[in-house]
Amino acid sequence: MKQYKILLEEQEIPTHWYNIVADMANKPLPPLHPGTKEPIGPDALAPLFPMELIKQEVTADKWVEIPEQVREVYKLWRPTPMYRAWRLEAALDTPAKIYYKYEGVSPSGSHKPNTAVPQAWYNKEEGVKRITTETGAGQWGSALSFACNLFGIECEVYMVKISYQQKPYRKVLMNTWGAKVYASPTDLTEAGRKILAENPDSPGSLGIAISEAVEKAATDPNTKYALGSVLNHVLMHQTVIGQEAIKQMEKAGDLPDIVVAPFGGGSNFAGISFPFLRLNLEEGKNIRCIASEPASCPKLTKGVFRYDFGDTVGMTPLLPMYTLGHNFVPAPIHAGGLRYHGAGVIVSQLLKDKLIEARAHDQLECFEAGLTFAKAEGIVPAPETTHAIATAIQEANKCKEEGTAKTILIHLCGHGYFDLAAYENYLSGNMKRHELTDEEIQHAIARIDTPEI
Numbered sequence: 001m002k003q004y005k006i007l008l009e010e011q012e013i014p015t016h017w018y019n020i021v022a023d024m025a026n027k028p029l030p031p032l033h034p035g036t037k038e039p040i041g042p043d044a045l046a047p048l049f050p051m052e053l054i055k056q057e058v059t060a061d062k063w064v065e066i067p068e069q070v071r072e073v074y075k076l077w078r079p080t081p082m083y084r085a086w087r088l089e090a091a092l093d094t095p096a097k098i099y100y101k102y103e104g105v106s107p108s109g110s111h112k113p114n115t116a117v118p119q120a121w122y123n124k125e126e127g128v129k130r131i132t133t134e135t136g137a138g139q140w141g142s143a144l145s146f147a148c149n150l151f152g153i154e155c156e157v158y159m160v161k162i163s164y165q166q167k168p169y170r171k172v173l174m175n176t177w178g179a180k181v182y183a184s185p186t187d188l189t190e191a192g193r194k195i196l197a198e199n200p201d202s203p204g205s206l207g208i209a210i211s212e213a214v215e216k217a218a219t220d221p222n223t224k225y226a227l228g229s230v231l232n233h234v235l236m237h238q239t240v241i242g243q244e245a246i247k248q249m250e251k252a253g254d255l256p257d258i259v260v261a262p263f264g265g266g267s268n269f270a271g272i273s274f275p276f277l278r279l280n281l282e283e284g285k286n287i288r289c290i291a292s293e294p295a296s297c298p299k300l301t302k303g304v305f306r307y308d309f310g311d312t313v314g315m316t317p318l319l320p321m322y323t324l325g326h327n328f329v330p331a332p333i334h335a336g337g338l339r340y341h342g343a344g345v346i347v348s349q350l351l352k353d354k355l356i357e358a359r360a361h362d363q364l365e366c367f368e369a370g371l372t373f374a375k376a377e378g379i380v381p382a383p384e385t386t387h388a389i390a391t392a393i394q395e396a397n398k399c400k401e402e403g404t405a406k407t408i409l410i411h412l413c414g415h416g417y418f419d420l421a422a423y424e425n426y427l428s429g430n431m432k433r434h435e436l437t438d439e440e441i442q443h444a445i446a447r448i449d450t451p452e453i
Contacts, residue, residue, distance in 0.1 A: 002086055006099075006248040008079035013071055018239040020274045021232065021346060022062035023281040026353055028232075028345045029453065031317035032307060037451055040317055047218050048225040050126040053119065056233035064236065070118045073150065077106045077113070078240065082248040085410075088376040089396070096399040097254065098392060100410040101245045101272060102379070108173070110382065110414030111268050112143030112228055115237035119226045120147035130154040130223040132216045134184065134209030136264070136339055137163050137384065138170025139414055140228030145179035155179035156223075158186065158212045160339070161204035169418050184209040191215050191313045205329045206265075206340040207312035214315050229265030230310060230319075230344045238271025245409065246275055254407055256287055260391045261411035262384045263291035263300060263358070266344030268413040277355065290357045290395075291347065292387035294338050294366075295435035297330040299323055300351055300358035302441050307451045308342055318450055321348040324441065325448040338384050361390045364433045367426040369393050370416070382414040383422050 021027060030039040042054045049057070056064055066074075085098040103111035123131055131153055135141030141157040148155035157179050164171060164183035171181045184204045185192035191211035195202050202208070210227075217225035227234055249255055259276050261269040273289040280287055293300055299322045309326040310316040323342040330339040343351075350356045361369075363383075370386035372393065373379070381389060392410045399406050416423065425431045436444075 002084070003252070004083055004086065006082040006084070006252050008244055008247055010075055010079070012244070012247060013074055013078045014066065014240045014243040015071070016063040016065050017236045018243065018275055018278060019059060019062055019064060019236050020277060022060060023278060024349065026349060028349045029320040031319050032451065034309065034314055034317060037318065044317065048214065050122045050128060050224060052122045052125070053233050056236060057231060067118070067121065070121055073117045074240070079244045080105055080241070082245060083377070084252065085377055088373060091372060091376045092393060092396045092400070094396040094400045095403065095405040096396040097405065097407045098396060098410065099249070099252070099256070099407070100412040101241060101248070102412045103241065104379065104412065104415035107146050108139065108142035109418065110139040110143065111238060111241060111271055112140045113146060114240055114271065115228065115234045115267065116140070116143035116147035116226070117150070118237050120144065120151045120153055123224050123226070124151040124153060128153060128222070128224045130156060130220070131226050132156045132158070132213040132223055133226045133228065134158045134160070134206055134213045135163070135228065136160050136206050137382070138167050138174070138418070139382070141179065141181065142170055142173045144226055144228070145174040145177035148179065149177040156216065157181045158184040158209040160184055160206060160209050161202065166421060167418055173418070184212050186212060188212070189215045191315070194313065203329070205312060207310070207326055210311035211313040211315055214311060218315070229267040229340070230342070232346060234267055235270035235274070235344055235346055238267050239274050241271040241411070242273060242275030245272060249409070256409035257406040258288045258290065258395055258408045259411070260290045260292060260388045260395070260408065262338060262387045262413060263293040263343070264338040264384065265340050265342070266347040268411055270344065270347060272409070272411040273356065277350070280355070288357060290359055290391055292391040293358060293360050294387065295360040295362045297324065297339050297341070298360040298436060299341060299343050301360045302436070304445050304448070305348060305352055306448065306453050308448060309450065310342060319345050320453055321345055322351060323448070324444045327447050328444045338387065359391050361387050362433050362435050364426070364431060366390050367423065367431065379412065380416040380420070380423070381412060382416040383419050385413050385416070
């Protein structure tokens with residue numbers, strides 16, 4: 001009898017987060033002050049983050065203990081299931097073995113609560129009354145709204161305007177958990193007013209929304225800021241995914257040759273891949289980890305590695321990362337969670353050192369892959385997730401051509417049931433292919449005015 005679902009017991013929820021920096025030969029370069037361009041210390045982050053999260057951001061410890069209060073909340077949905085995708089394998093007629101780790105069973109429908117819960121808890125412990133944040137597709141905003149509601153903290157979300165319009169029920173979900181949600185850019189902040197003065201019809205971007213959320217937090221002593229991706233502590237919180245996946249693969253008597261995840265800022269890719277990369281770094285395994293990004297926002301595959309701001313206006317520290325430039329405004333594709341100009345510092349360093357790979361896909365190819373998966377496995381994947389599925393299908397087809405039986409693990413980081421308007425757009429033939437030209441990329445990169453590395 002075929003085994004479809006591979007489960008873990010409640011007691012197998014990880015007790016610690018994994019910090020890959022401890023195992024990296026080349027450590028990431030330090031962040032720089034946006035004004036002086038000198039390396040900054042933990043104190044510079046104090047206006048935005050609680051001290052325990054700042055300590056995690058800069059820690060050299062390999063393992064960071066997960067507070068028991070956080071693990072208790074994790075038990076609402078963790079451990080998450082892993083499936084053997086037998087029907088997808090049959091549909092592709094491939095000798096490859098395909099598994100997927102499914103994070104869509106969380107309260108908000110994605111992997112994002114893995115970091116939203118600890119971030120909200122650490123803020124609560126330090127007496128913070130309000131948290132501001134940005135969100136693209138609404139996955140992160142939903143997760144933080146859920147977490148803040150659990151701990152009695154006000155939540156204020158700046159949602160990229162095009163996603164606010166495309167995904168109205170994400171806004172409703174955030175409102176249900178008590179959050180206030182604004183379509184960014186807004187006239188509520190100096191950053192938003194500046195953008196609107198330049199372009200009243202701006203579709204918004206994650207960089208713009210970050211500027212607004214950071215400004216609100218920096219100007220109110222009772223408010224802190226939370227980020228859903230990019231930063232070291234955020235990526236570390238997500239490693240519960242990969243740690244569980246390793247145990248599940250062991251139960252299946254298997255180990256992936258290839259691990260694939262979508263890539264926006266780095267949180268879902270890091271969450272599943274970093275624990276497997278530990279096996280490469282510690283045990284000499286040779287597991288390929290591929291980050292799948294949109295062709296309309298290809299910072300890993302076509303961007304440059306240099307210092308850049310994490311936001312559009314230039315309020316955040318300068319980070320060493322692959323970027324298309326903080327002024328870059330991506331096209332309004334449906335994978336709103338991947339529309340970010342830069343990449344996490346750790347992921348950028350790993351790519352620079354050729355310890356991971358990156359691949360870009362057009363949204364038409366991604367939605368075709370999403371439909372193939374939905375018809376075979378029954379789960380409608382989030383638009384962001386379809387990027388990883390597209391890469392996995394490429395690799396499975398390659399196995400068919402070469403006659404090799406490799407094992408592929410997909411991070412199915414969220415469901416797409418709040419994104420059905422995007423699928424309707426694709427099925428009706430109204431979705432357009434979009435890939436940046438080399439000229440557009442060079443124009444974006446030429447506008448970067450931050451220090452080179």
